[in-house]
Amino acid sequence: MRIFTFGLSHHTAGIEIREQVAVEGDRADEVLRLLHGIACEVVFVSTCNRTEVYGIFKGTKEETRHNLISVFSQYSKLPFEILEEKSYFSIDHEAIRHLFRVISSLDSMVVGENQITGQIKAAYNLAKQHHTVGPILHQLFSHAFSVVKGVKTKTGIGRGAVSVSSIAVDLAEDILDGLAGKTAMIIGAGKTSKLTLKHLISHECSTILVTNRSFEQAQRLAEEFSGKAIRFDDFLCEMQFVDIIISSTSAPHHIIKYQQALVVMNKRANRPLLFIDLAVPRDIPEEILEIDGVFLYTIDDLNIVAENNLAKRRAEVLKAEGLIEQHMVGLDKFFYRG
Structure with a gap:
């Protein structure tokens, strides 16, 4: 089994696209169930700046990406081709590195903000409630929560409580x-x-x-x-x-x-x-x-304004990136087991 990340964010899509893909309230339960039909395990995250899926392949990489785009095209009423252009899809090392960067706020519009960690925890807990998290994603997200703890305590990335x-x-x-x-x-x-x-x-x-x-x-x-x-x-x-x-x-x-x-x-x-x-x-x-x-x-x-904030925090970002790379070392067995 392999881990994948699929989604779109403020880096790849403007608000006119993101607002149509954003999922709130009870609709998140519905979308999570649809996604579980595509992936063996799945966690679904939807915030103002990103909509992302973390999961374990059921089919091939190509089939999985096609099916994910189809689900969000059906939900948002956006053409398949637009979502294909605006979305990203990564597997294994890159998928895990992406999760570690996102939960540590390194991928946020406002680098160092604290809300994303809570939002991902809420998404993970929702997936557990719906029994869409299995042993692999459980270990992955447990590791991710350890990563963000290290980033927050060993760097000044969140100093000043930016948001x-x-x-x-x-x-x-x-x-x-x-x-x-x-x-x-x-x-x-x-x-x-x-x-x-x-x-x-x-x-x-x-x-x-x-x-x-x-x-x-x-x-x-x-x-x-x-x-x-x-x-x-x-x-x-x-x-x-x-x-x-x-x-x-x-x-x-x-x-x-x-x-x-x-x-x-x-x-x-x-x-x-x-x-x-x-x-x-x-x-x-x-x-x-x-x-x-x-x-x-x-x-x-x-x-x-956020770019100015990032410039001021550049040194702390580099420290955080280094910590993430330390966590990436030695995880190959985890990626490819089973």
């Missing part, structure tokens, strides 16, 4: 020439929103509004950071008074429409409004950029 949220707030601060005296609205109440709130507070943002479909969740999050909760039905009315909107919901569709944004901007007399959309699929349509006074940045637009 997509921190990059977003840094961007807002630069564009608005500081956040003191500014009002921010957070749409969503998940982990990304919580991280965003922490960074807004640390950057001395004066007023923070929180909205979510569950008003109770919005209240809990707002209270934790001395913000104000807004009912989801009312957030469009409040938009006319804010300076920045950072959205990160798990909605499968846009939560703000062009016409709604146009009405808001007319009420603001076109006073500039900054949108940062961290959601995949996107919460905010790109067409609102046509409206005077609107500035919109998506998660892919944060790449420039």
Whole structure:
């Protein structure tokens, strides 16, 4: 049996492709079952920046890749040819090295971020619940968790607690020439929103509004950071008074429409409004950029800031890469057994 990795990420596909392949909630269970029909063992990972499958071959390399593309083409409604062009597929050494780099955040848009480790652990636990993990992937992921532990403790790769949220707030601060005296609205109440709130507070943002479909969740999050909760039905009315909107919901569709944004901007007399959309699929349509006074940045637009972050961490990245290569040594028997 051989190990494989299949997927697409921010390195190979833009957000317009990734948002169609992203899998959330109960759909992950469904996709995992489909994938288990292709692979003897399988773990499925879906985040804002990547959708990946780690598995053990049932058929040939060519058959497996073709079947994987077919599953995601069926799910996403994207043509087979597009997914074939945008996806990557590796086996054995390269597949395992890829997992080690991903879980250690070396392959992340924001190198050093901590969320990816938790996301992969959650994906592994889901696969265990559905009994799609066997002895090989169990050993592989156990080893991967040891790798990331070593990387985090022996390098400074995560120093400063960088994340997509921190990059977003840094961007807002630069564009608005500081956040003191500014009002921010957070749409969503998940982990990304919580991280965003922490960074807004640390950057001395004066007023923070929180909205979510569950008003109770919005209240809990707002209270934790001395913000104000807004009912989801009312957030469009409040938009006319804010300076920045950072959205990160798990909605499968846009939560703000062009016409709604146009009405808001007319009420603001076109006073500039900054949108940062961290959601995949996107919460905010790109067409609102046509409206005077609107500035919109998506998660892919944060790449420039993330590149600056990577340059500062280059030495720590090299240390982490070296640790991964040490773990790769002597694993041939594991790759080819059975």
